Structure formats: structure tokens, C-alpha cells
Amino acid sequence: MTTDEPDEQLDTLAPADEARIRALLSDARETDPMPAPVATRLDEAIAGLAAERTHALDSGYESNVRPLVRTRRHRVVAVLGAAAAVAVVGLAVGTFFDDDDRRVPNSTSADTGVDRGTAAYEAEADAEDAEEPNRVDPTDTAATDQTPELTVTSDPLGVHSRRLVRDLAGLRDQFLPDPRSEDYTRSPTYVPSGFTCDTAPVANAVVVGVRYDGAPAYVAFHSPMGDSQVVDVLQCGTGDVLRSTTLPVAD
Amino acid sequence: MDADRSDADLLAAHVAGDPDAFGLLFARHRDRLWAVALRTTGDAETAADGLQDGLVAAFRRAGSFRGDAAVTTWLHRVVVNACLDRLRAAKVRRADALPDDLDDGGRGSVVTANDESDEHLDPAEHGLRSERRTQVLAALRQLPVEQRAALVLVDMEGYPVSEAAEILDCAVGTVKSRCSRGRARLAVLLRPLLDADDETDPTPESGNPRATPDVGSMSRRGPPGDPAADPV
Structure with missing residues (x-):
């Protein structure tokens, strides 16, 4: 018997026991069809991929990636005025990074947050006067080198569980137009104005504050491995991984 | 007619830009893929x-399919590899055990306790069978993921060893070795079941349970009724 694994002394199994084990395994096989929620989710993912491909082909994406990505980035995030940004960051930093229980409830943002999803991304792409994100670094005043670089965006960003891959891909297009070149060690963090969440973001990842199925959450884009990138949706307040998936990374 | 299009036709159409082809291809095989993914991951x-x-990987890389294997084999390979990657990544990240034996009924049960073949059983038998499956699946999750994947494909899904080797992208001998070691470990873990009364025999008839729904376009590949016919 040839094998590509290290030699190992195989236990001998009586033929009767082997037959019995095989029968038990056979009896435990899955015979139910794919559950409807899973089927729906996967159908959504495929539809999203197909739409993305159609859009890419229409836009000449495959032949000229960088210019389009740069353009989308320019369009994506409108920025608060400098004074407003400073005020909001003051609030956000306090609620993000303090260990104390100083969370400031923000029912207004929760109540008025709009799950914008992909449609909003496309609508934003049509905006003519968008600006680059206005990066505000909280380390300017007192922070340490480990403090993530924080950027405040203008609007809540929606991610929906039923179109997770599509929404995350859209989010990545916004904030990581070139995933391979991003400096993940800085843990750059993007949060919408008024976004509050007292869970410290993960290290070595690009973190984006979103509304996941309507509730505040983080999306963590980890450093790509090979041609894929692990993306986690983290629960606000606990940091638990709500969902995890991988996105392909183009060469 | 979509039904007249082969898997290879659908994949080629997808590569050529047909926006619906991949979805149709997936719809044909999704139940089988689901069964393999569920049993391989255990969650x-x-x-x-x-x-x-x-699916994301297959969608993106369809153009790299050379036709050396059947489309279904290729699809299974991509999905199984993705599942194994998930398990390995989870193990590395959490340095923890595999997911608990939770019966997440809303999203697909880890333990199939009520498939159609159970309709022939009385409630007592049904309960015994369900309990037996629970034990088997719990034991299966204790195996190394490579052994588990091999056993799922060969003994649960009934793939020939040669096709399982293609799916797992390894040598036939490796699949046999993994199956053999996996069964030996299961025999230790499931010794009480092996020693149980013959009345609890889960397979009064050889092969797959009766009335199991067809889950794809492939012909049924029930586990071999006679192990001697498939000397893995």
C-alpha cells in the first residue's frame, strides 16, 4: 500500500468489525436535503458573484483593475467636517478603546441607521462630489503605538447575513481596494459617525464598524493568505465571531 | 432545456459568461455537496x-478546470478542501476542540434522526437508531480531519476509493490508509455498539437506506454492502 503520509502502524481490524463500522457509518450518512436557509444563502452568494462578474465585465474590471478600484474608493466615503469629526472621534475612541464601562448608548444612530447594502454602494458610486476619507488619528493626543488608526466615515454601513459575501466584497472594495498591499499591522479602523461599540477591535486586521442585520458590529479583514482572505463579523460588546467567510483575492 | 445540458456544458457556459449556468450546476449537486460538507465538518x-x-472558489476558478476529472468530482474537491481549510483554521485559531455536538435544527441537523427510512421503524427502534447515529457522529468528529473526510466519502457517501482520492487530491493508497486507520479508531471508540445485540443492527439490508431521496444527478453511490467487493 502506498501512501503520501508518514508510515504508521495500522491497527488490524477484524473483518466483522470493519464491516460493522462501515455499516454504522453508512447508517449515519446525511440524507436530508440542504436546509432552505442554507440554500437561500448560497443562492444569494452565487447571484452576488454573477452580478459582480457582470458588473466587472461591463466596467472592464478584469482588464484594468486598479483604476476602477481607485475610483470607487474616491467615491465611497464622504467625510464629516473636521470639527464634527473631532467631536465624534472623541466619543468613539472613548467607547472603543476604554476598558471602563463607559459605553455611551446611541439610540439615535441605532434607530435611524439604514442597512444600505450593495444598493447604497452603487448609489454612492454615482456621487460626483465624494471625498477621500478624512483620517483622524487618536494617537495624536495621547495614545500608544498600538492604538489603531481611526477613520470616521459619514454613514452607517450595512452588512446583511443573507448577502454576506456580496456585502463584504463591497465593503472591501471601499476600504481595501488592494488587499495585498494594506498594512494590517496598523489595524486601521473605520467607523461611521455616531457608531458606538466598546469592544476593542482585533489586532492585525482592517476593521470596519458596520450594522450587521441592523445591529452594530465590526468586520475584520485579516491579512490575505494565498489567494484568499478571511473576513470575520464580530459582535459588538463581546467580540464573538458572528460569521466568518473567505473572499478571493485577485493577483 | 437546462436538463439536457451536461455538467461540463454548464461549466463551460459559466466560463463563457452565462450568468445562470453556475447556479444551475450547483442546484443539481447541492444536496450531495451539503451532505459531504456537513458530515466532514460535523457542524x-x-x-x-x-x-x-x-462555491466562491469554484465560481472564480472555473476557467482552470481542465476536464481531467468529472465536474462533480472537481466540485466536491473544491468544497471538501474548503471545509478542511475551515476546520484547520478553526483549530489553529482557537486551539480548541471541534464544534460541539449541537443539533442546529434550523440550519441542518448534524444528526439526521428522522430520515425517510425511519418511517419503517417503530418509535423504540427509531430512538435507538437516532442514539446510535449520535454516537457514531460524535466518534467521527474525534478523528483527524483527513481520516474523517476519507470515511465520509467512501463509507458514508459510497464513492469509489479512486474517486475519493481525486476529490481529496491524494493517492489511492492514502485514502485506503486513512480509511483503515479511521475505522480502527472508530472501532475503539464505538466498541459498545460493535458488541451490541444483533437486533440493533443498523443495516438489516446491505447498501443505503431505502427511500433515500436522490440528491443529485449522479447515480446513487451507496456504501458497499459487501466490503469484500471494495477492499479498501
Whole structure:
């Protein structure tokens, strides 16, 4: 018997026991069809991929990636005025990074947050006067080198569980137009104005504050491995991984 | 007619830009892929994530399919690899055990306790069978993922060893070795079941349970009724 694994002394199994084990395994096989929620989710993912491909082909994406990505980035995030940004960051930093229980409830943002999803991304792409994100670094005043670089965006960003891959891909297009070149060690963090969440973001990842199925959450884009990138949706307040998936990374 | 299009036709159409072809291809095989993903991961949520990862990869890399294997084999390979990647990544990240034996009924049960073949059983038998499956699946999750994947494909899904080797992208001998070691470990873990009364025999008839729904276009590949006919 040839094998590509290290030699190992195989236990001998009586033929009767082997037959019995095989029968038990056979009896435990899955015979139910794919559950409807899973089927729906996967159908959504495929539809999203197909739409993305159609859009890419229409836009000449495959032949000229960088210019389009740069353009989308320019369009994506409108920025608060400098004074407003400073005020909001003051609030956000306090609620993000303090260990104390100083969370400031923000029912207004929760109540008025709009799950914008992909449609909003496309609508934003049509905006003519968008600006680059206005990066505000909280380390300017007192922070340490480990403090993530924080950027405040203008609007809540929606991610929906039923179109997770599509929404995350859209989010990545916004904030990581070139995933391979991003400096993940800085843990750059993007949060919408008024976004509050007292869970410290993960290290070595690009973190984006979103509304996941309507509730505040983080999306963590980890450093790509090979041609894929692990993306986690983290629960606000606990940091638990709500969902995890991988996105392909183009060469 | 879509039904007249072969898997290879659908994949080629997808590569050529047909926006619906991949969805049709997936719809043909999704139940079988789901079964393999669920049993390989042992957890419905992980199975769904792994399956989605695999589909994304297959969608993107369809152009690299050379036709050396059947399309279904290629699809299974991509999905199984994605599931194994998920399990390995989870193990590395959490340095923890595999997911608990949770019966997440809403998203697909880890333990199928009520398939159609159970309709022939009385309630007592049904309960015994369900309990037996629970034990088997719990034991299966204790195996190394490579052994588990081999056993799922060969003994659960009934793939020929040669095709399982293609799916797992390894030598035939490796699949045999993994199956053999996996069964030996299961025999230790499931000794009480092996020693149980013959009345609890889960397979009064050889082969797959009766009335099992067809889950794809492939011909049924029930586990071999006579192990001697498939000397793995």
C-alpha cells in the first residue's frame, strides 16, 4: 500500500468489525436535503458573484483593475467636517478603546441607521462630489503605538447575513481596494459617525464598524493568505465571531 | 432545456459568461455537496460556511478546470478542501476542540434522526437508531480531519476509493490508509455498539437506506454492502 503520509502502524481490524463500522457509518450518512436557509444563502452568494462578474465585465474590471478600484474608493466615503469629526472621534475612541464601562448608548444612530447594502454602494458610486476619507488619528493626543488608526466615515454601513459575501466584497472594495498591499499591522479602523461599540477591535486586521442585520458590529479583514482572505463579523460588546467567510483575492 | 445540458456544458457556459449556468450546476449537486460538507465538518454552520467558500472558489476558478476529472468530482474537491481549510483554521485559531455536538435544527441537523427510512421503524427502534447515529457522529468528529473526510466519502457517501482520492487530491493508497486507520479508531471508540445485540443492527439490508431521496444527478453511490467487493 502506498501512501503520501508518514508510515504508521495500522491497527488490524477484524473483518466483522470493519464491516460493522462501515455499516454504522453508512447508517449515519446525511440524507436530508440542504436546509432552505442554507440554500437561500448560497443562492444569494452565487447571484452576488454573477452580478459582480457582470458588473466587472461591463466596467472592464478584469482588464484594468486598479483604476476602477481607485475610483470607487474616491467615491465611497464622504467625510464629516473636521470639527464634527473631532467631536465624534472623541466619543468613539472613548467607547472603543476604554476598558471602563463607559459605553455611551446611541439610540439615535441605532434607530435611524439604514442597512444600505450593495444598493447604497452603487448609489454612492454615482456621487460626483465624494471625498477621500478624512483620517483622524487618536494617537495624536495621547495614545500608544498600538492604538489603531481611526477613520470616521459619514454613514452607517450595512452588512446583511443573507448577502454576506456580496456585502463584504463591497465593503472591501471601499476600504481595501488592494488587499495585498494594506498594512494590517496598523489595524486601521473605520467607523461611521455616531457608531458606538466598546469592544476593542482585533489586532492585525482592517476593521470596519458596520450594522450587521441592523445591529452594530465590526468586520475584520485579516491579512490575505494565498489567494484568499478571511473576513470575520464580530459582535459588538463581546467580540464573538458572528460569521466568518473567505473572499478571493485577485493577483 | 437546462436538463439536457451536461455538467461540463454548464461549466463551460459559466466560463463563457452565462450568468445562470453556475447556479444551475450547483442546484443539481447541492444536496450531495451539503451532505459531504456537513458530515466532514460535523457542524451545520461550519458546513454552510465551508460550502460557501468552496462555491466562491469554484465560481472564480472555473476557467482552470481542465476536464481531467468529472465536474462533480472537481466540485466536491473544491468544497471538501474548503471545509478542511475551515476546520484547520478553526483549530489553529482557537486551539480548541471541534464544534460541539449541537443539533442546529434550523440550519441542518448534524444528526439526521428522522430520515425517510425511519418511517419503517417503530418509535423504540427509531430512538435507538437516532442514539446510535449520535454516537457514531460524535466518534467521527474525534478523528483527524483527513481520516474523517476519507470515511465520509467512501463509507458514508459510497464513492469509489479512486474517486475519493481525486476529490481529496491524494493517492489511492492514502485514502485506503486513512480509511483503515479511521475505522480502527472508530472501532475503539464505538466498541459498545460493535458488541451490541444483533437486533440493533443498523443495516438489516446491505447498501443505503431505502427511500433515500436522490440528491443529485449522479447515480446513487451507496456504501458497499459487501466490503469484500471494495477492499479498501
